Amino acid sequence: MNIENYKKYVKYTLGQEKSDLVLKNAKLIMVQTGEVIEADLAIKDKYIVGLGDYEGLEELDCSNRYVCPGFIDSHLHFESTLANPKELVHYASLSGTTGFIADPHEAANVAGIKGINYILDQTQDASGDVYIMAPSCVPCKEGEDSGCLMEASDLKKLLGNPRILGLGEVMDEGGVIGLKDRMMAKLDLFSDRVKDGHAISIEGKDLAAYAMSGILTDHESTEYKYAMMKVRNGMYVHIREGSAARNLEAIVRGIVENKTDISRFTFCTDDKHIEDIQKDGHISHNVRKAISLGLKPIDAYKMASLNPAQCYGLDDLGMIAVGKKANLIILSDMENVLIDRVMYEGDFISPVYEGNKMSVDPQLIDSLHIDWFDEDMLAYKSHRYAIGMVEGEILTKLIDLDNYKCHNDLARYDSQMDDPACLKFADNDRKEAMANKISKVAVIERHHNTGRYHVAKVLGYNIKNGAVASSVSHDSHNVIVIGDNDRDMMLALEKLKESKGGYVLVEGGHVYDALPLPVMGLMSDLDSGKMNEVLSRMIARAHKMGVPDGIEPFIALSFIALPVIPEIRIRTRGLYDVLGDRYLD
Structure with missing residues (x-):
């Protein structure tokens, strides 16, 4: 929170004025400390401004209810859901996902910058924070017949947008290890930002070299042992559970059996159809399944919120604390992840999707x-x-x-x-x-x-x-x-x-x-x-x-x-x- 906002909101934190909304007597899931505490939660505009004993202009009794930070999907492709991106965000947010780290390389492979801008435009007023990773491999491999070719010079045009967090999944492992000029230029362009990986077929010294380039994440581990290879190289592992690829059970079982520290693990969907989201949930499904496999509930919630926020430098998300955005989930059952209501930027999300009336470029x-x-x-x-x-x-x-x-x-x-x-x-x-x-x-x-x-x-x-x-x-x-x-x-x-x-x-x-x-x-x-x-x-x-x-x-x-x-x-x-x-x- 910047100093101007601090001056504006500190009086609510001090209890000198009533906040807009107070969630009374809630059981707060404090992922940053690994505990559950009972307290009031004060909200003003889109921020959490107090934890403790507060009064609000509106008060909601949350006795016997849990409140946790909104979930974050560490890696997904909106295009693979088939739906309009804004509608996808709506239904995913109803199941608790209020943060999305999206890689629009599918759209970019077809339509380049126009495809990326379509994703940005469609999600600019969605019911969740949508961030974009600039596609690194368009096409994904040399010799591919894609719709567009994107070089570092093209990606540079995206840097001024605050919703562009970093470089999308780097699938050209050989280009990284072999010091190919095109890939070196892209890595250099994003040298001070997060770079996502795609390390599916490398290990040993090759994996070490790949990680040393600054690539921070990977979502392609299908087994615990491969996930650990990446974590040992300093990477974050996004545990994938989507409509096609389901790797959660194999990795989480390994974490539980080996009592592995979960600080470098997050959840993602990668590719999940909207009907599966409506039926099973989104990141909420990952959390529920992980708990059912023996993962401590507080660890599962941390992997779904704080860990991805820290990975991507999203300092205003990922935990319940003063000054953080009021992206919150109210639950009736912590272990079974039974969600009552979801809040985004201090407002409860309506179950009714309002639609998206934006026109689409005829060329798309x-x-x-x-x-x-x-x-x-x-x-x-x-x-x-x-x-x-x-x-x-x-x-x-x-x-x-x-x-x-x-x-x-x-x-x-x-x-x-x-x-x-x-x-x-x-x-x-x-x-x-x-x-x-x-x-x-x-x-x-x-x-x-x-x-x-x-x-x-x-x-x-x-x-x-x-x-x-x-x-x-x-x-x-x-x-x-x-x-x-x-x-x-x-x-x-x-x-x-x-x-x-x-x-x-x-x-x-x-x-x-x-x-x-x-x-x-x-x-x-x-x-x-x-x-x-x-x-x-x-x-x-x-x-x-x-x-x-x-x-x-x-x-x-x-x-x-x-x-x-x-x-x-x-x-x-x-x-x-x-x-x-x-x-x-």
Whole structure:
């Protein structure tokens, strides 16, 4: 709090005047001291001005109620929620998240600075504090066909905005360790700000070098041992629990079993659909699940509030103390995280979403350019190798179809990766069994009419008599389509063009349904209720068509082209071995 505000508010702290609102007899969750105390909480305008014995112009009896600081999501992509960013903030804030550290690299990969400004504009009057990390890797990897290329000179234009906290997740690990000029320029530009990481496939001296560059955080740990490698190098670990990637249980169990200090751990969602938020909660779900796994409740609340505030230098957030913003959660049950009401900047958040009437730049709507693609192009380009889907993960397996075995060291990843999925075909009818499990996937460049595309095989998606097409395809967001026959795949692509982007499900020669995502081909202009209704129907139908229950049909597909996550991905230029950094076939 600056000195002018101090002069304005100190009389309320001293009890010389009544505050606007006092929460009486509340059990305050003091994450900074690890205790729960009973006291009155005085609020004036958007600030906490007193803890103790206070009177207010309005008083709310909070006997038998807990009050904690608002939760902070340490890392998320609004685009991956599919919803309008302001609406996403609204529903997340109702479940207690009042701070958001967003990386708009999905929007930037499609539309550059215009995409980033769309996120900033849409959230400027949202019911939570929305901060932005400037995307570091647009595109995410050299050779990617993204919509835009962002250099340090482009990122420099963002520095004057107070909501730009630092540099977004640095996925180009090789560029950092190998001292590539483009990456060095970006790290230097943000030398005095927080830099987020994406350390998924490095350890030992490489990880140490990566951390020494000033990269402070990572959200890609799938196991406790990998999380600890990063913490030992001075990094913060954002424990991810989203719609697709769920790493919380593995890491929190390790913390509990080893009695690990939690000071360098926070929670994040990364990618979480709005219907999952409405059903399960947001960061509140992470806190509740962590407590159920044996984490001390006060530690879980600290990881959801104070730790991320300290990580990102948000001095006015993260704890209940005088001078901090009155971003608060009132709970009836601390252990089960049962939320009664949520306050943002001293006002209770209305359960009714008021909508967002801001217009959208027409250039952000017309972003799908695939008229050149035809059915003849759906012939396989890759034959020997296939992408193996993994239930409950966005990691994939590199499968050698000639030898019926997996390549690379699977033991490096979660134990779920070690199931003998590749060996299920080792019986008398294994060729027939494998043929029945193969899906065809194509990725098609959609930004600049380059004519680049690739077609390969997938095991584990298992869709039958149909196809799915999507313009959400991390991080370059080229069009991706998967199916078991060319007719349905082409029909899905035609409907996708008509919808100006989104998700399409085709079954038996007919469009079952489509969810238009016209804003950059990433976000809906529908209200979330209508969007969730369509999406839920499509997900349920895709599972009936053979997609395993452990694979979310659209989210899992959206990651199959992301070349920074092991083991194998499809890119517009070929089938790509991530760990070997090489194209196959």
